Amino acid sequence: MSMKLLKPEQFGLKREVEYGSPEQNAAVQQIVAAVKAEGDAALLRFTEQFDRVKLSSEQLRVTDEEIQAAYAQVDEAFLLAIREAADNIRRFHEKQLRNSWMDLAEDGTMLGQIMRPLKRVGVYVPGGKAAYPSSVLMNVIPAQVAGVPEIVMVTPPATGGTEGIDPYILVAAAEAGVKELYRVGGAQAVAALAYGTESIAPVDKICGPGNIYVALAKRSVYGVVDIDSIAGPSEIVVLADDSADPAYIAADLLSQAEHDEMASAILVTASEKLAQAVIAEVDSQLASLPRYEIAKASIEQYGAVLLVASLEEGIKVVNQLAPEHLEIMTVDPMSQLSYIENAGAIFLGPYSSEPVGDYFAGPNHIIPTNGTARFSSPVNVDDFLKKSSMILYSKQALLANGHKIMTLARHEGLEGHARAIEVRLNKEGQ
Amino acid sequence: MSMKLLKPEQFGLKREVEYGSPEQNAAVQQIVAAVKAEGDAALLRFTEQFDRVKLSSEQLRVTDEEIQAAYAQVDEAFLLAIREAADNIRRFHEKQLRNSWMDLAEDGTMLGQIMRPLKRVGVYVPGGKAAYPSSVLMNVIPAQVAGVPEIVMVTPPATGGTEGIDPYILVAAAEAGVKELYRVGGAQAVAALAYGTESIAPVDKICGPGNIYVALAKRSVYGVVDIDSIAGPSEIVVLADDSADPAYIAADLLSQAEHDEMASAILVTASEKLAQAVIAEVDSQLASLPRYEIAKASIEQYGAVLLVASLEEGIKVVNQLAPEHLEIMTVDPMSQLSYIENAGAIFLGPYSSEPVGDYFAGPNHIIPTNGTARFSSPVNVDDFLKKSSMILYSKQALLANGHKIMTLARHEGLEGHARAIEVRLNKEGQ
Numbered sequence: 001m002s003m004k005l006l007k008p009e010q011f012g013l014k015r016e017v018e019y020g021s022p023e024q025n026a027a028v029q030q031i032v033a034a035v036k037a038e039g040d041a042a043l044l045r046f047t048e049q050f051d052r053v054k055l056s057s058e059q060l061r062v063t064d065e066e067i068q069a070a071y072a073q074v075d076e077a078f079l080l081a082i083r084e085a086a087d088n089i090r091r092f093h094e095k096q097l098r099n100s101w102m103d104l105a106e107d108g109t110m111l112g113q114i115m116r117p118l119k120r121v122g123v124y125v126p127g128g129k130a131a132y133p134s135s136v137l138m139n140v141i142p143a144q145v146a147g148v149p150e151i152v153m154v155t156p157p158a159t160g161g162t163e164g165i166d167p168y169i170l171v172a173a174a175e176a177g178v179k180e181l182y183r184v185g186g187a188q189a190v191a192a193l194a195y196g197t198e199s200i201a202p203v204d205k206i207c208g209p210g211n212i213y214v215a216l217a218k219r220s221v222y223g224v225v226d227i228d229s230i231a232g233p234s235e236i237v238v239l240a241d242d243s244a245d246p247a248y249i250a251a252d253l254l255s256q257a258e259h260d261e262m263a264s265a266i267l268v269t270a271s272e273k274l275a276q277a278v279i280a281e282v283d284s285q286l287a288s289l290p291r292y293e294i295a296k297a298s299i300e301q302y303g304a305v306l307l308v309a310s311l312e313e314g315i316k317v318v319n320q321l322a323p324e325h326l327e328i329m330t331v332d333p334m335s336q337l338s339y340i341e342n343a344g345a346i347f348l349g350p351y352s353s354e355p356v357g358d359y360f361a362g363p364n365h366i367i368p369t370n371g372t373a374r375f376s377s378p379v380n381v382d383d384f385l386k387k388s389s390m391i392l393y394s395k396q397a398l399l400a401n402g403h404k405i406m407t408l409a410r411h412e413g414l415e416g417h418a419r420a421i422e423v424r425l426n427k428e429g430q
Numbered sequence: 431m432s433m434k435l436l437k438p439e440q441f442g443l444k445r446e447v448e449y450g451s452p453e454q455n456a457a458v459q460q461i462v463a464a465v466k467a468e469g470d471a472a473l474l475r476f477t478e479q480f481d482r483v484k485l486s487s488e489q490l491r492v493t494d495e496e497i498q499a500a501y502a503q504v505d506e507a508f509l510l511a512i513r514e515a516a517d518n519i520r521r522f523h524e525k526q527l528r529n530s531w532m533d534l535a536e537d538g539t540m541l542g543q544i545m546r547p548l549k550r551v552g553v554y555v556p557g558g559k560a561a562y563p564s565s566v567l568m569n570v571i572p573a574q575v576a577g578v579p580e581i582v583m584v585t586p587p588a589t590g591g592t593e594g595i596d597p598y599i600l601v602a603a604a605e606a607g608v609k610e611l612y613r614v615g616g617a618q619a620v621a622a623l624a625y626g627t628e629s630i631a632p633v634d635k636i637c638g639p640g641n642i643y644v645a646l647a648k649r650s651v652y653g654v655v656d657i658d659s660i661a662g663p664s665e666i667v668v669l670a671d672d673s674a675d676p677a678y679i680a681a682d683l684l685s686q687a688e689h690d691e692m693a694s695a696i697l698v699t700a701s702e703k704l705a706q707a708v709i710a711e712v713d714s715q716l717a718s719l720p721r722y723e724i725a726k727a728s729i730e731q732y733g734a735v736l737l738v739a740s741l742e743e744g745i746k747v748v749n750q751l752a753p754e755h756l757e758i759m760t761v762d763p764m765s766q767l768s769y770i771e772n773a774g775a776i777f778l779g780p781y782s783s784e785p786v787g788d789y790f791a792g793p794n795h796i797i798p799t800n801g802t803a804r805f806s807s808p809v810n811v812d813d814f815l816k817k818s819s820m821i822l823y824s825k826q827a828l829l830a831n832g833h834k835i836m837t838l839a840r841h842e843g844l845e846g847h848a849r850a851i852e853v854r855l856n857k858e859g860q
Contacts (some may be wrong), residue, residue, distance in 0.1 A: 043657055078841055081834035095533060110778075111522055111792055116771060118805050132842050166842065225804035244478035245857070253851040258846035290845045293733035323590060337820070341546060347541075348822040351854060355847040356823045359838040360831060362541055363819035375548050375634040375656035377817035387807035390767070392778040393786045401790060407787040411508055411598065412562050415720045416688035417785040421680040424781060425571040427675070 003279045004254075008268075008306045008317045010230050020216045028187045028216040035191035040198045046188040051127075053157040055183070060199050062165065062181035066104035067174050070167035078168065085360045086137050086175050092362030117227030118149035118200065118226075122193035123178070124133040124208035124218075125169055127185055128154035133172035134358065138163055138365050138379060139208050140176035144386035152203060153178045154193065156185025156376035185210075187217035205384070229376060229382065233262035233302075234371035236354055237323035237343075239314050239336070242271045244329035245350060249274075250281030252327060252353050258291040264302035266321065268314045275305045278399035315339045322373040344373040367428050398424060433683075433709045433729055438698075438747045450646045458646040465621035470628045476618040481557075483587040485613070490629050492595065492611040497604050500597035509601065516605050516791045522792030526811035528552035538824030538827045545815050547577035550631065550658075552623035552637035553608070554648075555599060557586035557615055563602035564788065568795050568809065569638050570606035572753050576814035578788045582633060584623065586615025615640075617647035624651035635814070658813065659806060662799035663692035663732075664785055666774075669744050669766070670708075672701045674759035675780060678822045679704075680711030682757055682783050688721040694732035696751065698744045703734045704860045729757040746819040750801040755784050772805040828854060 020028070036041040040057045048054050058163035059177035066089060071079075081238060102112035123139045125131055136153070143151050153173050158164050165183060182200055184192065190210075193304055196202030206218055207228035218227045236256035238249050267278050282299065289295050308314045315336060318326060322342035335349040344367035345357055358365045368377040402421045444805060448575070464472040478484050532542035553569045555561055566583070566660045566704075573581050583603050588594050603611060612630055614622065620640075626632030636648055637658035648657040666686035668679050683695035697708050712729065719725050738744045745766060748756060754771035760766060763778040770776055774797035775787055788795045796809040832851045839847035 034853050059570070065779075077834075077837050081837045085835060085838065092533070095531065096543065101525060104521070109791070113526065113793075114767075114776070115812075120770065129843065134838060134842065176538055184655075223800075223802070226802075247853050247857070248850075251846070251853045255844070255846040255850040258844060285849070289849075291843075295846060334822075336542075337692055340818070341549065345819040345821065346544070348820065351825050351828040352821050352823040353828075353850045353854060355835055355839055356828065356831075357819070357821050357846075358847060360835045361539070361821050361823060363821055367720070370653075372653070372656075373816065373818070378819050380543075382812060382816060383525075386803065386805055387810060388770070388773055388779065389775040389787070389797070389808050391775065391782050391787045391791050391793055392764075393782040393791060395781050398781040398783075398786065401514075401786075404507075404514060405785055405790045407507045407511045407514065408564060409785055412564065413559065413721075414680070414685070414688060414785075416685040416725060419715070419719075419786060420678075420685040420783045421786050423677050423681045424783065427677070 002067060002283050003303050003305050004242050005275055005279065005305045005307060008308060008313070011304050011306055015348035024212055025216055028213055028220060032191040032217055032220055036195040036198065037407060043184060043188050043192050043199075043394070045143070046186065047157065047184055050155050050186055054225045055157070057199050060182050060184060062170070062183060069168050070170035073167040074171050080170065082133060082137070082172055082175055086141065088360060088362040089137055089141045090145060091395070092144045093364070093381050096143065098385075102390070105397070107397045107400065110390070110392035111399045112393040114390055116383050116388065117149070118143075118332045118386060119148070119312070120150040120152065120203040121148045121155060121293040121384060122152045122203040122206045124189065124196050124206060125153055125159065126208050126210050126214070130209070131155065131169050133168045134365065135209065136169060136172040139174065139178050140178055141351040141378055141386040142364065142381050144177045146176040146381045147328060150180065150331060151178050152193070152200070153181045154189040155181070156213065157183040171316060187213045188215055190217035190221060194225045203343040205234050207379070223380055225280050228366075229368065231366070233264065234259045235264045235324040236265045236327065237268060237318055237321055237325070238320055238327045238329060239268045240271075240274060241269065241311060241331060242274055243331045244274060246281045247285075248350055248353065249278050249329065250285050253278070253282060253299075253303065254285055254289060254295055254351075255355055256325070257295040257303060258289060259294075259295040259298075261294055262302065263298045265299060266323070267302065268308060268317050269305070270308050270310050270314060272307060275307055311336070318343065324367045324369045324373065325357070327352065327354060342374050344368045344378055364414040365372050395428065431458045432713050433733050433735050435705055435709065435735045441736055442735050450642050454642055455646055458650060461617040462650055465618050465627065466625040466844055473614060473618050473622050473627055473629075476616065476841060477587065477614055480616055481522070481587050482695040485587070487629050490612045490614060492600070492613060495599050498832040500604075502602035503597040508598065512567070512602055512605055515564070516571065516714055518790060518792040519567055519571045520575060520796070523572050523794070523811050525854055527575065528815075532820070535827070537827045537830065540820070540822040542820035544818040544820055546818065547579070548634040548814050548816060549576045549578070550575075550580040550582065550636050551814060552582045552584060552633040552636045554619065554636060554644060555583055555585040556640050556809075557588065558721070560639070561596050561599050563583065563598045564603040564795065565639065566599060568604050570608055571605065572794065572811050573814040573858060574607045576811045578776070578814050580610065581608050582623070582630070583611045584614050584619040584621070585611070587613040591626060617643045618649060620647035624655045629828060631723040637809070644696060651662065658796075658809065659798065659802070661796070662738055663694065665694040665799060666741050666757065667696045667698060667748055667751055667755070668757045669698045669748055670701075670704060670759040671741060671761060672759045674704060674705055676707035676711045677715075677793055678780055678783070679708045679759065680715050683708070683712060683729075683733065684715055684719060684725055685727040686755070687733060688719060689724075689728075691724055691727040692732065695729060696733065696753070697735045698738060698747050699739050699773045700738050700744060702737060705737055709735060741766070743797045748773065752801045754797045754799045754803065755787070757782065757784060772803050774798045774808055825858065830857060
């Protein structure tokens with residue numbers, strides 16, 4: 001079965017956010033409560049139960065020797081590529097940094113906004129095949145650029161007896177600057193980061209992807225600590241005209257589809273010729289893809305070619321879909337940019353294939369999914385900063401404005417607020 | 431009973447976040463589902479049931495005539511004061527605005543971050559005595575400064591038959607620039623903003639305080655739309671030395687305590703003399719406060735004077751408490767500022783009484799509570815902006831870096847990603 005060719009009104013992309021079953025929620029609540037109450041003892045018990053690895057408290061932390069050993073196991077081409085990627089990611093995120101500022105008024109008043117990094121951040125890295133070195137960089141580097149002094153990583157030990165963690169993950173963590181790593185995963189790791197145990201000090205924010213138990217645990221500790229948003233399945237929308245190369249578009253659609261059976265790959269075009277050519281290319285390229293079954297399921301269920309009347313209508317459709325990734329392959333992609341209201345990352349022109357951004361260019365690859373680009377943003381330095389307001393009111397300003405403040409406070413029935421001003425005005429002889 | 435004088439280690443401020451009873455959660459789920467399914471019909475039914483006001487769809491929206499009539503009902507001093515406050519708030523928040531930016535590399539690559547306002551924001555304003563004109567300004571103006579083109583306000587009709595909304599709220603909304611107001615409240619209003627009805631178009635973000643039903647409804651629609659954080663009871667910590675005026679400190683502590691029986695007012699000082707003087711002043715000022723019962727309950731349950739060994743220890747205690755509001759009344763408050771890691775708003779010196787910031791100075795008065803200043807920020811313009819990454823990769827850059835990207839993709843087992851690069855390199859003859 002090939003990609004469906006549809007009018008936009010025939011297509012609706014709605015995938016429900018996963019909230020877990022009542023049983024999964026209950027299991028997570030119980031794990032979180034146990035780690036909160038018992039600390040390391042519960043952490044080690046759950047690690048034995050779920051990962052089938054028996055550890056002592058002393059074995060939780062990954063040693064420097066293990067990290068050095070990991071370097072010996074990764075190949076040189078990988079190391080060079082990930083170092084250059086890390087540099088690019090660091091350089092891009094450094095441009096997001098902001099200064100604290102102050103505004104000094106003529107009456108002596110100073111108002112300001114102070115930017116400070118969070119003190120301690122925990123990054124969750126899933127185990128097994130879901131462990132991506134690139135995601136380690138994308139989670140850790142923005143925190144590091146923000147100035148977070150303590151960045152902690154947790155990742156499950158390999159299931160079933162060995163304590164080994166993928167050396168590529170260890171090297172990516174070290175390259176990103178992580179100095180504190182623990183071999184613990186699942187809801188128990190999230191609980192340890194939120195509440196702390198004898199071995200793991202609590203953090204201010206937890207980020208990084210995980211399975212449904214990790215996601216539910218993060219949701220349940222939100223408020224005790226900050227969390228990042230829970231990622232849904234990945235999406236790409238390509239907006240293209242006749243000038244685009246169908247082989248490029250098909251390859252980019254498939255690179256998204258191979259992620260996950262629930263991933264979504266959509267072409268929006270006013271050209272029926274291009275639409276048909278892309279459908280044929282997808283069929284042909286799909287056949288030889290190693291992750292054929294996954295990509296096929298994604299294309300069949302959530303893939304589509306949406307035929308629109310014009311580029312203008314195409315832009316409207318894009319804004320409604322609010323995709324995680326948008327590629328614009330038109331004669332002059334920059335001239336469409338201003339009209340794109342909702343898209344997490346926008347790739348312009350024939351050479352800006354999505355994997356360029358997934359791995360290397362510099363912008364973050366953790367991007368809002370499932371239409372949430374309407375109101376949220378790719379991971380960035382701001383996610384690891386907090387702001388404080390600063391108010392230094394002068395005597396002159398208080399004398400000039402005190403009565404107005406009292407008027408507003410008394411209108412709201414807050415006499416105590418008014419008197420906090422009045423006690424000062426009285427003392428100053430007004 | 432006076433304020434307790436304690437060592438910091440004798441004091442722990444922990445108030446649990448309210449998640450509602452199972453019955454309250456079930457009621458909210460049912461209301462939200464009904465409004466999602468039935469639209470206006472459910473909205474009007476719940477308004478009749480909970481507010482005891484029978485409205486038609488046409489009566490939901492507040493008319494321009496009603497807003498004009500409201501202006502005739504508010505007194506001149508209030509109007510002048512709130513206009514000046516709105517100007518100050520607008521001026522402060524305008525300084526938070528940020529530009530989109532682009533970085534142009536020598537190889538033709540352009541990377542950037544595009545800042546855009548959310549398109550449509552809903553502000554909830556509670557009814558009755560909990561309706562504060564100042565909070566209308568603090569929620570609406572940052573959205574307006576961010577450039578949000580559609581700002582909608584919802585507020586319950588007065589309970590029990592009349593359709594009237596407090597004229598002061600209507601005037602504050604109009605002064606802040608709201609042009610679309612609906613007389614609807616509770617969980618049903620939140621559901622209408624999230625999913626839309628025949629009369630109310632859906633929004634991208636819902637903010638503003640409300641009762642437990644409103645809070646639970648906001649939590650349940652999070653993900654469909656963005657929400658602001660759920661505010662806890664208010665807090666003030668005053669850090670002071672012998673140079674401070676005990677009457678000022680006592681008045682400021684009481685202005686916080688009068689908010690809510692769960693509000694918390696704490697003095698941190700190394701001076702036992704100041705501590706005793708403030709305790710005596712609180713007793714004396716409390717006696718004549720109109721909201722005596724509330725302030726007394728707050729002071730008794732959550733108030734304290736924490737006696738520390740030094741200003742340095744005091745700063746540590748402040749950072750542990752991570753208060754919503756911090757006042758520093760010392761000989762040279764600016765010299766402590768750098769050491770304050772966790773505080774939502776910092777008031778410096780004798781004339782920076784908290785009500786100055788609550789009503790007038792310009793910084794936002796919606797500030798993280800319950801220790802969350804460790805990782806979150808006062809409401810600000812960023813809360814109403816979203817970022818998109820922009821990637822325009824040049825042919826030259828792809829030829830230079832394509833193989834590194836393929837190395838990283840293949841390491842992660844994502845051959846489709848590698849091929850999206852390869853198809854381009856092949857075509858370009860590499």
